[in-house]
Amino acid sequence: MDSQLSLWFCSMSTAFCFVFFSFTLLFSLFSLLIFVLRLKLWCTCKICQAYLTSSWTKDFDNLCDWYTHLLKNSATGTIHIHVLGNIITAKPANVEHMLKTRFENYPKGKPFSTLLGDLLGRGIFNVDGDSWKFQRKMASLELGGVSVRTHAFDIVGSEIQSRLLPLLSSVAGKEQVLDLQDIFRRFSFDNICKFSFGLDPGCLELSLPVSDLAEAFDLASKFSAQRALASSSLIWKVKRLLNLGTEKQLKEAIKVVDEFAEEMIKQRREEGFSDRHDLLSRFMGTINDDKYLRDIVVSFLLAGRDTVASGLTSFFWLLSQHPEVESAIREEVERVMGSSEQFASFNQMREMHYLHAALYESLRLFPPVQFDSKFAQEDDILPDDTFVRKGTRVTYHPYAMGRMERIWGPDCLHYKPERWLQNGRYVPENLYKFPVFQAGKRVCLGKEIALVEMKCVVLAVVRRFNIRVPHSNQAPRFAAGLTATLRGGLPILVQEREA
Numbered sequence: 001m002d003s004q005l006s007l008w009f010c011s012m013s014t015a016f017c018f019v020f021f022s023f024t025l026l027f028s029l030f031s032l033l034i035f036v037l038r039l040k041l042w043c044t045c046k047i048c049q050a051y052l053t054s055s056w057t058k059d060f061d062n063l064c065d066w067y068t069h070l071l072k073n074s075a076t077g078t079i080h081i082h083v084l085g086n087i088i089t090a091k092p093a094n095v096e097h098m099l100k101t102r103f104e105n106y107p108k109g110k111p112f113s114t115l116l117g118d119l120l121g122r123g124i125f126n127v128d129g130d131s132w133k134f135q136r137k138m139a140s141l142e143l144g145g146v147s148v149r150t151h152a153f154d155i156v157g158s159e160i161q162s163r164l165l166p167l168l169s170s171v172a173g174k175e176q177v178l179d180l181q182d183i184f185r186r187f188s189f190d191n192i193c194k195f196s197f198g199l200d201p202g203c204l205e206l207s208l209p210v211s212d213l214a215e216a217f218d219l220a221s222k223f224s225a226q227r228a229l230a231s232s233s234l235i236w237k238v239k240r241l242l243n244l245g246t247e248k249q250l251k252e253a254i255k256v257v258d259e260f261a262e263e264m265i266k267q268r269r270e271e272g273f274s275d276r277h278d279l280l281s282r283f284m285g286t287i288n289d290d291k292y293l294r295d296i297v298v299s300f301l302l303a304g305r306d307t308v309a310s311g312l313t314s315f316f317w318l319l320s321q322h323p324e325v326e327s328a329i330r331e332e333v334e335r336v337m338g339s340s341e342q343f344a345s346f347n348q349m350r351e352m353h354y355l356h357a358a359l360y361e362s363l364r365l366f367p368p369v370q371f372d373s374k375f376a377q378e379d380d381i382l383p384d385d386t387f388v389r390k391g392t393r394v395t396y397h398p399y400a401m402g403r404m405e406r407i408w409g410p411d412c413l414h415y416k417p418e419r420w421l422q423n424g425r426y427v428p429e430n431l432y433k434f435p436v437f438q439a440g441k442r443v444c445l446g447k448e449i450a451l452v453e454m455k456c457v458v459l460a461v462v463r464r465f466n467i468r469v470p471h472s473n474q475a476p477r478f479a480a481g482l483t484a485t486l487r488g489g490l491p492i493l494v495q496e497r498e499a
């Protein structure tokens with residue numbers, strides 16, 4: 001009987017392997033066919049040739065700069081990279097069409113959710129349809145209240161007072177170069193972990209410790225984003241199946257994130273969560289499924305960490321080139337707060353229109369999320385008459401949009417906070433001209449929190465220190481990833497201002 005059973009198992013597993021490999025082979029042939037079809041187009045398209053041969057790198061440091069150049073020269077403000085099956089647009093009317101008017105036709109789509117699926121699971125960042133609607137509603141309720149904003153304000157204030165300022169002080173006046181990008185990444189990771197999990201990883205302690213969680217999270221985001229660079233998804237899927245190379249590292253990194261999240265959820269269940277303010281505890285009131293809870297909170301980690309760090313890093317780079325903006329911020333702070341040493345309150349911040357404009361202007365030129373893609377569910381025609389075939393990836397490009405003369409005028413490349421002011425007061429722009437926080441139905445849920453966080457940092461640092469960037473005339477070069485990150489970081493020197 002035993003031998004019959006093992007024979008049966010043996011033949012079943014052989015049959016399974018046969019079906020599996022036949023399926024994989026068919027899938028590979030299909031991918032090859034699509035690739036060949038795209039190559040045929042490439043033969044006649046100069047843009048595709050430049051993309052595939054990387055010849056654009058002779059003239060541009062960053063892919064986003066090359067796309068900006070192409071979009072500027074396109075009569076419609078829209079281009080098509082056939083080899084990638086990707087339409088890219090910098091036209092506000094098209095952006096409004098995708099993000100609002102025909103929102104249902106432009107979901108994130110399966111290709112995107114597969115790339116990030118292992119890390120983000122069913123978290124808000126990675127889903128469409130009912131699951132997204134449910135999480136969006138729940139998260140909007142949680143994030144919309146005054147108490148959660150006060151909570152975020154307290155967290156940021158404490159991280160600035162007890163870590164950021166002492167760290168900058170410790171190197172002030174010395175010839176010690178600090179990487180400001182690394183500092184802001186540590187700062188925002190501490191904040192978003194406290195905010196999301198109620199846990200303090202202490203990444204910004206004076207000794208700048210290595211955090212296993214931060215490191216695992218970095219690797220997991222990096223390797224997930226790298227999947228998008230493969231010419232065919234089959235490559236990383238096979239690597240994942242065989243547990244090879246970066247896919248093996250990705251799996252290990254996700255395991256660390258998973259174990260951490262599991263432990264946090266377990267602790268909350270044991271200790272109780274009703275009197276806690278972090279997001280995890282808030283969501284635990286509505287959701288019992290621990291895997292789902294993990295996914296939701298990990299999405300917040302990704303959404304709120306690198307974006308804020310990226311926005312702050314670019315801001316201080318721009319400030320180092322524009323001392324007149326730094327002086328104007330200081331004048332405004334003095335006018336609103338006098339000589340008070342206190343932390344600025346919400347109301348005081350609201351009065352600082354110039355600071356707000358200076359941040360918006362920095363985000364216009366250096367959006368933390370440089371581009372964002374959706375996948376068309378049905379054939380469609382964009383307002384500029386571009387035909388979109390079902391299944392095509394359509395990308396709007398905030399980085400390029402910030403550099404379009406036809407949107408921002410002939411001085412579009414200049415850093416000019418006054419652009420956002422009328423009679424000294426901040427005046428908002430059309431959201432589809434400036435989709436830095438996305439816009440429409442999926443607009444960023446952490447926008448207000450992010451702005452308050454950034455303002456708190458700028459105020460605290462600019463009032464007390466002079467930050468100097470030794471090579472500030474070098475144009476930024478970005479590393480490939482989900483969020484704009486400066487290659488090589490942002491080396492700075494710090495000086496304490498005279499009282």
Ligand code: HEM
Pocket residue numbers: 124125136139299300303304305307308311367368369372373435436437438441442443444445446447449450
């Ligand atoms: C300067 C900082 C930030 C920028 C530029 C930014 C930008 C964005 C963008 C472009 C999206 C759309 C992404 C997509 O759909 O693919 C987004 C979504 C989102 N952001 Fe932010 N974000 C920032 C900070 C934050 C913070 C601090 C949080 C959390 C506290 C947050 C939470 C979210 C969430 C939950 C979503 C998903 C919304 C949805 O899909 O309905 N963001 N953000």
